[in-house]
Amino acid sequence: MTRRRICLGAVLPMAGVALGLGLGCARSGTAVGPVVAPGPQGVPQVGQVAATAAGGSLQGGELPVVALAEIGFLVSDLKAAQAFYGDFLGFRQVGFSPMRRLVFEVAPGQTIEVIRGDPDIDGRLDHVSFHVRDARQIEAALVAAGHNGTLLVVDGGRTAVGLRDPDGHRIQFIESEAARTVLSSRRNVPDPGGIATHMAHFGFLVGRLDRALDFYQRTLGFVEFWRGSSGGSHLDWVNLQIPGGPDYVELMLYEELPPPDERGTKNHVCLFTPDVERAVAVLAERPNRGSYWREIAVKVGRNRKRQVNLYDHDGNRIELMEPDTVDGVPAPSSKAPPPRDFHGNPQRVPNPSRDGTRRAEPGGSPRD
Numbered sequence: 001m002t003r004r005r006i007c008l009g010a011v012l013p014m015a016g017v018a019l020g021l022g023l024g025c026a027r028s029g030t031a032v033g034p035v036v037a038p039g040p041q042g043v044p045q046v047g048q049v050a051a052t053a054a055g056g057s058l059q060g061g062e063l064p065v066v067a068l069a070e071i072g073f074l075v076s077d078l079k080a081a082q083a084f085y086g087d088f089l090g091f092r093q094v095g096f097s098p099m100r101r102l103v104f105e106v107a108p109g110q111t112i113e114v115i116r117g118d119p120d121i122d123g124r125l126d127h128v129s130f131h132v133r134d135a136r137q138i139e140a141a142l143v144a145a146g147h148n149g150t151l152l153v154v155d156g157g158r159t160a161v162g163l164r165d166p167d168g169h170r171i172q173f174i175e176s177e178a179a180r181t182v183l184s185s186r187r188n189v190p191d192p193g194g195i196a197t198h199m200a201h202f203g204f205l206v207g208r209l210d211r212a213l214d215f216y217q218r219t220l221g222f223v224e225f226w227r228g229s230s231g232g233s234h235l236d237w238v239n240l241q242i243p244g245g246p247d248y249v250e251l252m253l254y255e256e257l258p259p260p261d262e263r264g265t266k267n268h269v270c271l272f273t274p275d276v277e278r279a280v281a282v283l284a285e286r287p288n289r290g291s292y293w294r295e296i297a298v299k300v301g302r303n304r305k306r307q308v309n310l311y312d313h314d315g316n317r318i319e320l321m322e323p324d325t326v327d328g329v330p331a332p333s334s335k336a337p338p339p340r341d342f343h344g345n346p347q348r349v350p351n352p353s354r355d356g357t358r359r360a361e362p363g364g365s366p367r368d
C-alpha cells in the first residue's frame with residue numbers, strides 16, 4: 001500500500017483567496033486548490049452517519065464530507081479558457097499560475113480550475129475536490145478499507161487527503177475554513193449578471209458500478225438516491241449524495257469506454273440555476289456571445305429538469321440545470337440493470353432504489 005505524508009507551503013495564493021494545497025504538485029506538477037471564500041460564519045448542518053458496512057467504513061459521529069469544492073479540467077489554450085469561463089460564463093478569476101492554470105469562482109468555496117495539459121489524460125478531467133470537516137477521518141476510513149495511494153498533505157492549518165478512485169479519477173478531500181461557510185453562504189438566486197448559484201454535482205465515468213459503490217457509498221458514506229437510464233435497457237447514471245450536504249456525484253456508467261474526445265462530455269460539472277431560460281438570456285447579452293459557436297438549446301432531461309449544456313473550446317461540459325423538476329413531481333428511479341462490464345458480463349449490483357425510498361438530509365436535499 002502506498003501512503004505518504006508530506007508538508008507543503010501554499011502554492012501561488014492569489015488575492016488571498018486561492019490556496020493551492022499542492023496535492024497535484026506531489027503527483028504530476030499540477031497546482032490545485034480550493035478557494036477559501038469569505039462569507040457568513042456558521043457551521044453547516046452536517047448529518048449523522050448512517051449505519052454502513054464494516055471493514056473501513058465510516059461509522060458513528062459526524063460525517064466529514066460537506067460540499068463540492070473544485071473540479072479541474074485540462075485545456076489546450078488558457079486564453080480561450082479565460083474567454084469561456086471568465087468572459088462568457090461570467091466567473092471571477094481567483095487564482096492562476098503563469099502559463100499553467102487559471103481558477104474561476106462559481107460560488108463561495110466552489111471553483112473550476114483549468115490546467116494546460118494533455119487531453120488524453122482521463123478525458124480531460126484532472127481532479128475533483130470535496131470540502132471536508134476532518135481529512136484525517138477520511139484518510140483513516142480509506143486506509144482501513146484498503147484503498148491504495150492515499151496521500152495526506154498538511155499545509156499550515158489545512159489538511160487534505162488525495163487518491164485515485166477505482167476508475168482512476170484523482171479525488172481530493174480538503175479540510176479548511178471554507179468547509180464551515182460553503183453551505184451557509186449559498187444563495188437561492190444568482191448574482192446580478194450571474195448564471196448559477198453553485199455547483200451541484202460532478203459527473204465522471206465509471207466502468208464498474210460495484211467498485212464505485214464500494215468506494216463512495218460503503219467506505220465514504222455517500223448515499224444513493226436516484227438511478228437513470230436513457231434507453232431503458234441499462235443504467236446510464238447513478239447519483240450519490242455526499243453525506244454532509246445536498247451536493248452529489250453522478251456516476252456516468254458505460255459499457256464501452258468512450259474514445260478520449262468524447263469523455264469530456266461525460267466528465268462534467270453541473271451548476272444549479274433557478275431559471276435556465278433566464279441564464280440563457282444572460283449569456284445572450286455577453287459581449288463575446290458571438291465567439292461561442294455551439295447551439296445553446298434548453299431541454300428537459302430524463303430527470304425531468306430543465307437544463308442546457310455548454311462546452312469549453314476543448315469540449316469540457318458545463319451543465320446548467322434547475323434544481324426542481326418541471327412539474328414538481330420527482331422523476332422515478334430506473335430499475336434497469338447496470339451495463340455489462342468490460343468482459344461483457346452482467347454486473348451484479350443490488351438495487352437499493354427499487355422501493356423508491358430516499359433519505360431526508362439535514363444538510364438539504366439534492367431535489368432530484
Ligand SMILES: [Fe+2]
Binds near residue numbers: 268270
Ligand atoms: Fe449531470
